[in-house]
Amino acid sequence: MRISELSRTSGVPIATIKYYLREGLLQAGQATGATRSEYGEPHLRRLRLIRALVDVGGLPLAKVREVLACVDDPPASLHCALGTAHDALGAAPPDARGADLAEAVVAGAGWRVDRASPAFAQLGAALAALVDAGFPAGPAALERYVRAAVDLATAEVADVPRTDTAAAVQFVVLGTILYEPVLLALRRLAQQHASATTLG
Amino acid sequence: MRISELSRTSGVPIATIKYYLREGLLQAGQATGATRSEYGEPHLRRLRLIRALVDVGGLPLAKVREVLACVDDPPASLHCALGTAHDALGAAPPDARGADLAEAVVAGAGWRVDRASPAFAQLGAALAALVDAGFPAGPAALERYVRAAVDLATAEVADVPRTDTAAAVQFVVLGTILYEPVLLALRRLAQQHASATTLG
DNA sequence: CACTATTGGATAGTGCCGCTATCCAGTCAA
DNA sequence: TTGACTGGATAGCGGCACTATCCAATAGTG
Known part of the structure; x- marks a missing residue:
C-alpha cells in the first residue's frame, strides 16, 4: 500500500x-x-x-505520542502503564484547590491512591467547581458516583489479560482512555432517556 | 469591589x-x-x-457562552436545557461511523433517545474506536457501563428541583457538565486503587 | 525512451484560540 | 498636584494541528 x-x-x-x-x-x-x-x-x-x-479521546498530539510510546515499548509494571494513561488524560490544574474535598471522598471510599497523581488533583478541582456552583460535594452526595466508579474499575482491572504483558499494557492504556468517552456518551443518553420519560 | x-x-x-x-x-x-x-x-x-x-469542564469559550446564555435566560423546557448542556460537551464528529454499534446498545438498553443528538454520534464514534482497537463493543460487553449510566442518570434526573424553573435549568445544565469530570476522576482513582491492590 | 503521476523530504505558511500587552484619556483619593 | 487606577480600544503573541508548496527522484505507462 x-x-x-x-x-x-x-x-x-x-x-x-x-x-x-x-x-x-x-x-x-x-x-x-x-x-x-x-x-x-x-x-x-x-x-x-x-x-x-x-x-x-480528545488528546493533544503530545499526549498521543506518550501513549503510543508506552504501547510500543511496554513498561514492566501495569501500574506504571495505568499512570501513563492517566497522565495523558488531562494535566493537573496549577492550583491545588479542593484537595480537602478530594481527600474526604477518597478516605470515605477507603481507597489507596497516590495524592500526587493527576487524578487526585482533578477530583479536587472538579469538586471545588461543584461547590462554587452550589452543588453538594461531600462523600455522602457522591456516594452513587463512587459506587459506579468502583464497580467499573474493579471489573476493568479483573478483565486485564494475565498471559501476555504487551497485550495487558495495551489493554490497560487504551481501555482506560477509550472507555471514557463511551461512559460519558452513555450517561448523556441515559439522561436524555430519563429526561424524556419523567420530565417530558 | x-x-x-x-x-x-x-x-x-x-x-x-x-x-x-x-x-x-x-x-x-x-x-x-x-x-x-x-x-x-x-x-x-x-x-x-x-x-x-x-x-x-474543558469547554471552549464559544460553548461557555452558550451555556451561560442558557443559564441567564432559561428555556421553558428542561429537556431543552439538557440539550444545551450536551451540545456544549463536544461536537459530534463529522463521520457517522459506528451508528450501528450505538443503535445496538441503545436498543438493548431500551432507551428512548434522539438518534440525531450529539451524544448518539459520540457513542458511535467511541464504540467504533473501541472496535478498531480490538475491544468488544457489543451490548453485552457494555452492560456494566449501561447500568452505571442508568443508575446515575435516573438519580440525577430525580434530584432536579421542581419548585423553581430557573434553579432547575441551572441544576440540569451545570450538573450535567460539572459532574462529568468528577465521574472521570473517580473512575481513574478507583482504577488506581484496584490496580494497587490486585496488580501490585 | 519519453512522459506523467506520484513519492519522500524539506520548509514555510495558515487559521483558530485564548489570552496578553500597550496605549490613552479620564478620574479618584491622598 | 500627583500618582495610581480605570474603561475602552487595538494590536500582538504563543501554541497547536495541520496545510501548502516546492523539489529532485523515481515508477509505471504507452
Whole structure:
C-alpha cells in the first residue's frame, strides 16, 4: 500500500500522514526505493488509533505520542502503564484547590491512591467547581458516583489479560482512555432517556 | 469591589477579565463614573463559573457562552436545557461511523433517545474506536457501563428541583457538565486503587 | 525512451484560540 | 498636584494541528 492508498483508506490527508511521520507518531513504511515506501495493515491500524485518541479521546498530539510510546515499548509494571494513561488524560490544574474535598471522598471510599497523581488533583478541582456552583460535594452526595466508579474499575482491572504483558499494557492504556468517552456518551443518553420519560 | 480586587480574589488577570467583558461572558459592573465600575458577588461567582467550565469542564469559550446564555435566560423546557448542556460537551464528529454499534446498545438498553443528538454520534464514534482497537463493543460487553449510566442518570434526573424553573435549568445544565469530570476522576482513582491492590 | 503521476523530504505558511500587552484619556483619593 | 487606577480600544503573541508548496527522484505507462 502506497501513501495515497493509505490516505484514501483511512480518510486522513496525505499532508497529515506526512506530518505524523515527521512527528514520529506513525512508523515509517518499508522503503522500496528512493521515492517509494510500502505501508501495511499495522500502519493503517496505527493511523486509526491516532485519530481515535485525538478525535474521540480528545488528546493533544503530545499526549498521543506518550501513549503510543508506552504501547510500543511496554513498561514492566501495569501500574506504571495505568499512570501513563492517566497522565495523558488531562494535566493537573496549577492550583491545588479542593484537595480537602478530594481527600474526604477518597478516605470515605477507603481507597489507596497516590495524592500526587493527576487524578487526585482533578477530583479536587472538579469538586471545588461543584461547590462554587452550589452543588453538594461531600462523600455522602457522591456516594452513587463512587459506587459506579468502583464497580467499573474493579471489573476493568479483573478483565486485564494475565498471559501476555504487551497485550495487558495495551489493554490497560487504551481501555482506560477509550472507555471514557463511551461512559460519558452513555450517561448523556441515559439522561436524555430519563429526561424524556419523567420530565417530558 | 473594583476590577483589581476582582482580579486578586479570583486569581484571573485583569487583562483576561477585560477580555471576558468584551466577549460578553461576564456582565459589566455597575458604572460609578466614567472610569470606574463596581463589581460584586455575582461577578465573582460568574468568573469562577467561567473558569470552572473552561479548566475543569474543558469547554471552549464559544460553548461557555452558550451555556451561560442558557443559564441567564432559561428555556421553558428542561429537556431543552439538557440539550444545551450536551451540545456544549463536544461536537459530534463529522463521520457517522459506528451508528450501528450505538443503535445496538441503545436498543438493548431500551432507551428512548434522539438518534440525531450529539451524544448518539459520540457513542458511535467511541464504540467504533473501541472496535478498531480490538475491544468488544457489543451490548453485552457494555452492560456494566449501561447500568452505571442508568443508575446515575435516573438519580440525577430525580434530584432536579421542581419548585423553581430557573434553579432547575441551572441544576440540569451545570450538573450535567460539572459532574462529568468528577465521574472521570473517580473512575481513574478507583482504577488506581484496584490496580494497587490486585496488580501490585 | 519519453512522459506523467506520484513519492519522500524539506520548509514555510495558515487559521483558530485564548489570552496578553500597550496605549490613552479620564478620574479618584491622598 | 500627583500618582495610581480605570474603561475602552487595538494590536500582538504563543501554541497547536495541520496545510501548502516546492523539489529532485523515481515508477509505471504507452
